[in-house]
Amino acid sequence: MSFDGMFTHVMVNELNQNLSGGRISKIQQPFANELILTIRSNRKNRQLLLSAHPSYARVQITDQPFANPAKPSTFVMSLRKYITSAIVKDFHQLNNDRVVMVDLSAKNELGDIHDYTLIIEIMARHSNIFLINKENGRIIDLIKRVSPENNSFRGLLPGDDYKLPPAQNKINPFSTKDENLSNLSASDIRKKYEGIGLDTSAELEKFIANGKTFDDFINLYQNNLHPNTANSQSKHKLGFFPIAFSNTTTEVKSYATLSELLDNFYLDKARVDRIEQQTKNITRRLDIILKKDKSKVKKLHKQLDKTDVMNKYNLYGELLTTYMSKIQHGSSSITLTNYYNNEDVTIKLNPEYSPSLNAQSYYKKYRKLQNSIPHIKQQLELTTNEINYLDSVLASLEYVDIEDVDGIVDELIQSGYIKKKKKNARRKRKKKVGENFQTTNGIEITVGKNNLENDQLTMKLSQKNHYWFHVKDIPGSHVILKTSTPDEESIVQAATIAAYYSKARDSSKVPVDYVQIKHIRKPNGAKPGFVIFEGQKTVLVDPDRKLVADLKE
Template identity: 75%
Template sequence: MSFDGMFTHAMVNELNRTLKGGRISKIQQPFANELILTIRSERKNRQLLLSAHPSYARIQITDQPFENPAKPATFVMSLRKYITSAIVQDFRQLNNDRVVNIDLSAKNELGDIHSYTMTIEIMSRHSNIFLINNDTGKIVDLVKRVYPEDNSFRGLLPGDTYQLPPAQNKMNPFEATTDDFKDLKTASDIREKFEGIGIDTSAELASIIIGGADPVEFISNYNDVVSPNTAKQEKNNKLGFFPVEFKNTTNVIGYYPTLGELLDNYYLDRARIDRIEQQTKSITHRLSIVLKKDKSKIKKLNKQLKQTKIMDEYNLYGELLTTYMSKIERGSKSIKLTNYYNDEEVTIPLNPEFSPSDNAQSYYKRYRKLQNSIPHINEQLEITTSEVNYLESVLASLEYVDIEDVDGIIEELEESGYIKKKKKGPRRKKKKTVGEHFVTSTGIPVIVGKNNIENDKLTMKLAQKNHYWFHVKDIPGSHVILESSDPDEQSIVEAATIASYYSKARESAKVPVDYLQVRNIRKPNGAKPGFVIFEGQTTILVDPDRNLVEKLRDVKKK
């Protein structure tokens, strides 16, 4: 389901129940399009996320950790000036549109109380966050500034008078009666008549109407949400988030106590990958160029290797021409000779300008050239293939590491020479544990490498020889160490599940995972970080179950 007006309605109700009357104690802008307001309410600090991301725009309470950037953005500095310690008076939705207003009252330096509205417009790539001075109706600041030449409908700069987005002139479904749905037959008809109803919601309402049930009763469930859920849609098997049960068009796979926790779970990987992409865009672009060149080089090398198969034919031509030299007439363009190895006739092309002896030597020369090129081609193939595997493992790791692990990957690339080391001033080295830590349900520790340098350190230095090593089969992924010489079957399955989750196969099912004792693993001299060879492994099929992985996480080691 999209974050439509119906979901917005439910979310506004949840925010009013939880945060109304609270005080803003902290304001952060961890990423360009995202804002975090820490609100002290009912003796608890809660994080309110306002996102104007073009794909993941939303408003919610979040439990995810965020860090402040070293240099605060202009927008967050404006907010800190005007609404630090402001009281949240109310959350209001504009009709049933995807526009949420947060009414705030704040004191200035003189102690005078001023009224502000924080407005978030959840409108895909046009999403935005505003701070509006209610006394003047002017925009104090906004997260995305849009200049007049790019928007002729309304001003979107500090100091402009705030105007609402273009009105849809549709009916609010929360004011509708059963009669208002009588003539509606399709999902398209419903969206045409009512404001803020997305494709998924309209499909469910159409199904309800066809089944003879009352759509107004279904809509009323949004006023007191009790079953936020993650579900798969029957039509396309796509995973979505839903504030209430869509019994006709989805199959629920999990329930959550709040809408905030539902969205945290749904956006966990999507938002993480997007934030990592923001931080590593230039790096991944560079690595992708190198990777493309390497793959092209491998194709050329394989083509050259394929061409060497003709060298034995050249050697045979040289032998036959030398043996039957007296039969060759100078100036001939070809000659038919009997191959004395199999008694078959062979037609050999000749250079008419060469003597018979020079023709034979020409074939011997081509034979030796191809023969001498094979070791070089094989060496280059090995080096280039190793680099491709390494770069693919680095790019894959960016799909499953946490945002705080990106620095380690950047450091790895600097040490490997793929990116230049940035000149930095003196800084304190953070003491950190190597890898991500887990504990199986039977109490055995499991450690996961978060980059290739950590993978090497875990496998080749820290792990004992009788510990067990896990890795997805033939797919980029983390090294996983199960710290036991005689693990039980349940622990093996759980360690394999963790290995499948921390790999490029995270979104797959029935992932093959190899495991064996560390004593059977070795690292070739000069091999890229993270590359090892092994033999005698056992392979197990598992599903990358995120719920199980989170359950096994060792929070004491965080």
């Protein structure tokens, strides 16, 4: 089920139950399309996430941590001017559309009370968030400004009169009388009623096929909420019915609230997208370097293949020197007997060279190729190591949390891949190295979140008799199990964490190597995170997200 009008309806109810009457204490815009309002309600601080993301637009309460950007956006400055300390009066929905309105009441500098409305339009790439002056209906500011040249239907700039999105002219299912829908297909239901998505209409079709009415469906829908995610053969779906997606579901997972459901549903999707937003310039640069390196490796292999003929050139020079008296000046070729195997060999000659110069020419080609081999192999090793290193950095961006991105950026600055931006002198907080977990038997596990942390954990901070875990031949984090006598269960759990914090996160039966740290060494001049080890054992595990979450300290 998508975030359709029906889902929006129940989400608005949840927001009213938890946030109505609360006061806005903090306003942040951690990412380009997302706004966080911290609302103090019922003696609790709750974070309201308003998202205008083209793929993940939504409204929800979130427990996910967000860092406050150093410089607030223009939109945030406008919001802080008008609605800081505002009272949240009510959440309501435009009919059954994916438009949520938040009525606010706030005092200005003179103590006069003014009414405002925050409007969140959830419309894919046209999603937007508006602050509206309720007294005159004008837009004070919005998160996505659109020039008149790109939008002829309505004004989307500060100062324009707010105009609702184009109406669909469908029936609001919550304002209809009981109807017999037994003859309507899922497609007909979507065409007739507003805000009913593909999955909701499919469930409704099955529901009324059993003799139930539309009112029965609405009553069940409103009074027996069941937030869940359902894994089907086609996709991962949202749900809120007591029994979700019958006949298509392979697994249903329930949640206490719709907001908790959305936090889990969008956990990886939103995290990866936010990291991509922060690092798109960096990844673009690394992709360019990788492309050049891979092209260079191909050329080096071709050069190495060419050295296969050097022994032939050495043989030609040797035979020409031995049989020099038989060579006539001006000849373009000669056939001589190879005394190593008594076979005839035809050798091309330069007619302008003397027999001696022809021999020396083949010796020269031989020596040139022979001398090039160490250089080619050295460049091949250096370039291959760089490819592996950059692959590990790009892979880490797929599984780290948003707060770990700064560590990866620092790593790339130290490695010389990106330049350090000039910033105002600011005291840096001392960060802990790695992320801590604990096995069910109480043994501590630490995970490196970038290659610099991997080096520190493995080569400096851990004891020689501790155990080191890493996915086999795949980029991933270094994982340290802090014991010299691990039990089998702890080994499996540490290996599961290593598989989860790797490029193989979405795979099954992932091979993970483990060995005591005393058997690990780092070659001189090696890239961050690169180590050599021997005597390892291997265990197969599944990257179990729930287990990893349960073991996190």
